[in-house]
Amino acid sequence: MAGLDRALTGVVAWIGANLLIDTVRITLPATDDPVFNPDTGELDYPDDQVLYEGDGAVQGSSAQELSATPGALTPWVQETTSRYRLLTPLDAPIPPKDAIVTVVAVHDPTRTGLLGRSWTCQDPGRAGTVEVVRITPLDQNQAPTAGGAP
Template identity: 30%
Template structure:
């Protein structure tokens, strides 16, 4: 039988080829000494290391039409895989893709939509994301 730590190492080695940066805004404003203006505080970087980013389609059913019929919508979502020793990621944290096997992912940012999943037998951390914006990559 495989040990939990062996499965974790396998997952990190084979499922987390990218580098991300997770940051958290404090919501506080600070005084800008040169202008005297209140500006948002710089975000706190809570994690900067390996991860795996995977697309996930989410189906949503709601009774949004005028005649009461159910409407089905498909939205793109993403799963972020992190090592077990990564700090807890909070809802509304921002994830920036710094390096990736898929060049088009570099520079994209995502918003964390829910607290990370937990398990009785944890081997990695799973965090759910939605795309926030896409920065153009310099050629």
């Protein structure tokens, strides 16, 4: 396999130069309790832990599968599941399940459709015996409704 890995070095470089051209951020949501700030009279929430910020790409899956799941307490469907995938370099950390992914900068200022959205990692980044890019399955988080409720 060492020979194949050496042969794929050019592919890895090409992917880095041509596909991983936006800036993505992977964070773990804070789990600590908020702390009361007596100066402001409000709760201070702990910061999320940034696991990675760097080159990457978010793409819709080739199947563009949309499935819907009813809520546990409602007889109707409230939310759809949108399948995406995160591409990151092999030297980036493997995103854990439930990490949050955002696109913080795009290579082309006319392609801002991914800015302001977030995704949840459905599983840890995929791994294989021969890799040229890390692929992590994502589910897009539903945007809040106009009234502010999710």
